[in-house]
Amino acid sequence: xxxxxxxxxxxxxxxxxxxxxxxxxxxxxxxxxxxxxxxxxxxxxxxxxxxxxxxxxxxxxxxxxxxxxxxxxxxxxxxxxxxxxxxxxxxxxxxxxxxxxxxxxxxxxxxxxxxxxxxxxxxxxxxxxxxxxxxxxxxxxxxxxxxxxxxxxxxxxxxxxxxxxxxxxxxxxxxxxxxxxxxxxxxxxxxxxxxxxxxxxxxxxxxxxxxxxxxxxxxxxxxxxxxxxxxxxxxxxxxxxxxxxxxxxxxxxxxxxxxxxxxxxxxxxxxxxxxxxxxxxxxxxxxxxxxxxxxxxxxxxxxxxxxxxxxxxxxxxxxxxxxxxxxxxxxxxxxxxxxxxxxxxxxxxxxxxxxxxxxxxxxxxxxxxxxxxxxxxxxxxxxxxxxxxxxxxxxxxxxxxxxxxxxxxxxxxxxxxxx
Amino acid sequence: xxxxxxxxxxxxxxxxxxxxxxxxxxxxxxxxxxxxxxxxxxxxxxxxxxxxxxxxxxxxxxxxxxxxxxxxxxxxxxxxxxxxxxxxxxxxxxxxxxxxxxxxxxxxxxxxxxxxxxxxxxxxxxxxxxxxxxxxxxxxxxxxxxxxxxxxxxxxxxxxxxxxxxxxxxxxxxxxxxxxxxxxxxxxxxxxxxxxxxxxxxxxxxxxxxxxxxxxxxxxxxxxxxxxxxxxxxxxxxxxxxxxxxxxxxxxxxxxxxxxxxxxxxxxxxxxxxxxxxxxxxxxxxxxxxxxxxxxxxxxxxxxxxxxxxxxxxxxxxxxxxxxxxxxxxxxxxxxxxxxxxxxxxxxxxxxxxxxxxxxxxxxxxxxxxxxxxxxxxxxxxxxxxxxxxxxxxxxxxxxxxxxxxxxxxxxxxxxxxx
Numbered sequence: 001x002x003x004x005x006x007x008x009x010x011x012x013x014x015x016x017x018x019x020x021x022x023x024x025x026x027x028x029x030x031x032x033x034x035x036x037x038x039x040x041x042x043x044x045x046x047x048x049x050x051x052x053x054x055x056x057x058x059x060x061x062x063x064x065x066x067x068x069x070x071x072x073x074x075x076x077x078x079x080x081x082x083x084x085x086x087x088x089x090x091x092x093x094x095x096x097x098x099x100x101x102x103x104x105x106x107x108x109x110x111x112x113x114x115x116x117x118x119x120x121x122x123x124x125x126x127x128x129x130x131x132x133x134x135x136x137x138x139x140x141x142x143x144x145x146x147x148x149x150x151x152x153x154x155x156x157x158x159x160x161x162x163x164x165x166x167x168x169x170x171x172x173x174x175x176x177x178x179x180x181x182x183x184x185x186x187x188x189x190x191x192x193x194x195x196x197x198x199x200x201x202x203x204x205x206x207x208x209x210x211x212x213x214x215x216x217x218x219x220x221x222x223x224x225x226x227x228x229x230x231x232x233x234x235x236x237x238x239x240x241x242x243x244x245x246x247x248x249x250x251x252x253x254x255x256x257x258x259x260x261x262x263x264x265x266x267x268x269x270x271x272x273x274x275x276x277x278x279x280x281x282x283x284x285x286x287x288x289x290x291x292x293x294x295x296x297x298x299x300x301x302x303x304x305x306x307x308x309x310x311x312x313x314x315x316x317x318x319x320x321x322x323x324x325x326x327x328x329x330x331x332x333x334x335x336x337x338x339x340x341x342x343x344x345x346x347x348x349x350x351x352x353x354x355x356x357x358x359x360x361x362x363x364x365x366x367x368x369x370x371x372x373x374x375x376x377x378x379x380x381x382x383x384x385x386x387x388x389x390x391x392x393x394x395x396x397x398x399x400x401x402x403x404x405x406x407x408x409x410x411x412x413x414x415x416x417x418x419x
Numbered sequence: 420x421x422x423x424x425x426x427x428x429x430x431x432x433x434x435x436x437x438x439x440x441x442x443x444x445x446x447x448x449x450x451x452x453x454x455x456x457x458x459x460x461x462x463x464x465x466x467x468x469x470x471x472x473x474x475x476x477x478x479x480x481x482x483x484x485x486x487x488x489x490x491x492x493x494x495x496x497x498x499x500x501x502x503x504x505x506x507x508x509x510x511x512x513x514x515x516x517x518x519x520x521x522x523x524x525x526x527x528x529x530x531x532x533x534x535x536x537x538x539x540x541x542x543x544x545x546x547x548x549x550x551x552x553x554x555x556x557x558x559x560x561x562x563x564x565x566x567x568x569x570x571x572x573x574x575x576x577x578x579x580x581x582x583x584x585x586x587x588x589x590x591x592x593x594x595x596x597x598x599x600x601x602x603x604x605x606x607x608x609x610x611x612x613x614x615x616x617x618x619x620x621x622x623x624x625x626x627x628x629x630x631x632x633x634x635x636x637x638x639x640x641x642x643x644x645x646x647x648x649x650x651x652x653x654x655x656x657x658x659x660x661x662x663x664x665x666x667x668x669x670x671x672x673x674x675x676x677x678x679x680x681x682x683x684x685x686x687x688x689x690x691x692x693x694x695x696x697x698x699x700x701x702x703x704x705x706x707x708x709x710x711x712x713x714x715x716x717x718x719x720x721x722x723x724x725x726x727x728x729x730x731x732x733x734x735x736x737x738x739x740x741x742x743x744x745x746x747x748x749x750x751x752x753x754x755x756x757x758x759x760x761x762x763x764x765x766x767x768x769x770x771x772x773x774x775x776x777x778x779x780x781x782x783x784x785x786x787x788x789x790x791x792x793x794x795x796x797x798x799x800x801x802x803x804x805x806x807x808x809x810x811x812x813x814x815x816x817x818x819x820x821x822x823x824x825x826x827x828x829x830x831x832x833x834x835x836x837x838x
Contacts (some may be wrong), residue, residue, distance in 0.1 A: 001538075001686050001690075004537060005542055005543050010693065011689075011690045014696070014697055016697055017693045020701060038491065040491050043485060043489060051488060065467070069674075070467065070672055072459050075436060075439050075440060106529075106677065106699055106703065107699060113697075113699075117426070118426030122424045123422075147425060183421070254489070255488075256492060268420065275426075277435055278433055279529060280526060280528055280532075281435070281527075281528035281529075282439060284676060286488070286703065
């Protein structure tokens with residue numbers, strides 16, 4: 001088979017492909033693998049019950065069931081849900097959105113493929129512009145999404161060491177410059193893979209810089225506020241005409257429904273919708289129909305803050321406590337867990353690369369993600385990229401504990417063998 | 420907002436975008452528009468009931484419901500459904516597929532975006548290859564799906580006139596040549612927009628030509644066999660390692676579930692799955708979970724042949740009869756309706772273009788699709804492209820009749836004004 005340039009690029013080994021292969025096959029195979037790799041949300045009975053009750057309503061009402069499965073949505077997505085999201089965000093945050101500021105996509109990943117490529121890459125005039133990541137490490141799913149090579153530029157963070165075994169990345173504004181080859185800035189908040197939450201000051205700084213430079217600021221809120229609100233401290237949401245805010249229903253508990261939500265200027269929303277129609281014809285209705293009533297009533301906020309967040313926060317605290325106990329005496333640091341569902345573990349001076357550690361853990365039936373995939377656009381060598389792994393703590397507590405014990409054992413073995 | 424080359428191309432006026440805008444907004448707005456434009460399937464109580472019963476099972480079973488909404492599928496799609504499709508096709512047709520020959524996508528359109536662009540466009544060596552459509556008119560959704568301009572090549576059909584007011588397109592094998600710039604051949608069967616069903620001989624001829632030329636043959640079976648089997652005569656299904664067969668659950672009654680099925684060589688399936696992971700992370704589970712039991716049991720075949728097909732065939736016959744009665748004395752021809760859910764009406768010598776006719780009908784609240792969009796890759800002028808419209812007959816009979824009366828009135832008015 002002779003592949004095009006696109007075909008070659010998109011079928012060469014991509015981090016996200018191996019991650020999703022691992023994730024999907026582990027969960028689907030029924031084998032006894034401890035899955036701490038992907039970002040599958042945990043199973044929360046109260047949330048599952050809410051969606052099952054809603055689905056029962058849809059089944060009981062033939063007209064609603066028909067909308068759920070039998071009617072193509074317009075390119076912008078299910079209109080009643082778009083209106084509900086608009087009203088909800090305006091109520092919550094005092095924004096002035098209209099339903100022309102919101103588009104749905106088949107998941108966040110699809111939104112990013114569309115947004116990144118409509119903004120960056122080769123222009124009609126032959127110039128080439130990039131998506132700039134002002135703080136790496138940044139989400140693995142971005143890394144391969146560009147239609148062109150050399151699609152990202154990236155800035156190393158400054159690193160704040162906290163106590164003996166924590167650290168936090170910060171945007172290094174001193175070295176951060178937006179050049180003419182920047183098409184847009186993009187950050188995830190909370191950050192995947194680190195669980196970092198950019199401070200309000202950092203986000204304001206990025207917003208100012210983006211507006212001054214005449215480029216959009218894309219904020220990936222897949223783990224953010226108002227839902228699923230996997231933010232353990234305070235973080236003020238922000239939106240204006242220059243910001244493209246991407247939300248998702250996945251981490252709320254609906255990853256298989258594939259519902260991404262783009263909140264942006266009318267111009268951006270119209271472009272995203274049009275491109276979505278060409279690439280996907282229409283967006284699926286499942287997520288929109290399942291979450292409609294809880295968005296309309298505001299219950300989605302209560303579920304996020306009172307049910308979902310506390311579960312993940314406790315999981316994070318337990319995971320940090322256990323890891324800290326098991327790694328005593330070793331040169332480890334954990335990124336301060338401020339949100340999302342990951343621990344980002346930095347093993348300075350590890351005698352092997354994180355890829356080797358990943359493989360060794362996989363052979364012991366524990367899946368994590370090697371940190372090297374999270375540095376798209378990085379120029380130059382940085383040993384840090386080979387010293388970190390991402391550990392998901394969203395699954396069942398007993399499994400997470402078992403996994404962490406195996407991870408800690410392996411790390412201890414490696415450090416001892418290596419010295 | 421400064422768009423990339425991709426952004427510009429994919430946001431310029433595309434036929435599929437305006438069609439989906441029309442379709443989605445008409446259905447969602449509640450306005451009294453007679454929708455004979457898009458390809459939304461009709462609402463068939465027996466089919467809807469089957470899916471509602473299945474959904475009730477999923478709601479009643481927490482483990483299944485969790486799989487429906489709460490677990491990311493692997494890049495290839497929901498594994499149990501992939502296995503069920505594989506077994507079903509092998510049982511039905513005696514093929515020797517394994518579950519490595521099947522991948523799911525978020526709808527056929529997404530499959531075509533991936534397939535077209537992984538095969539055609541610019542190659543790593545700088546050469547440029549095209550998707551060749553051996554018989555146009557061909558599906559509007561293909562026209563804009565290429566990442567590059569000038570993405571298609573196309574062959575005009577030969578036209579068989581049948582009786583006074585029917586006609587049928589045939590592949591013109593005499594003028595059909597596959598050149599070094601052909602990346603793949605692609606046909607829809609039944610054909611969207613014409614309701615044509617390529618004969619077994621034509622498909623065998625294309626298969627032979629494709630294999631001889633070393634390029635894949637893509638067969639779009641969105642309306643085809645074994646489901647929804649909107650084929651009113653006989654048509655033998657065909658598959659081999661060189662054929663990429665694309666199926667869909669949409670026309671069965673699940674358009675909003677967005678489920679496309681790619682049946683191809685392991686190599687193609689692996690590529691499609693990998694690209695799907697990068698672009699979409701995962702495929703939604705809804706269609707796979709809803710149709711699983713009817714694929715496993717074979718009930719999907721009975722529903723297609725005994726429930727769905729007869730409904731559409733009757734709708735086609737009624738539509739042809741009414742149109743023929745109302746257009747008496749005018750120079751009209753209808754493509755022989757052999758399948759799908761469209762009438763393709765050819766108005767030779769119409770005093771206005773089909774775009775004008777479309778606009779005039781839209782102002783009278785009847786939506787059709789202007790035929791000019793269905794000729795991607797055509798070289799040179801061909802007046803035929805301005806003389807045809809596509810009329811969907813899938814909706815409620817009374818509405819279809821009302822729509823056809825308005826269409827016929829308008830055509831009569833135009834012919835009389837024009838002469």
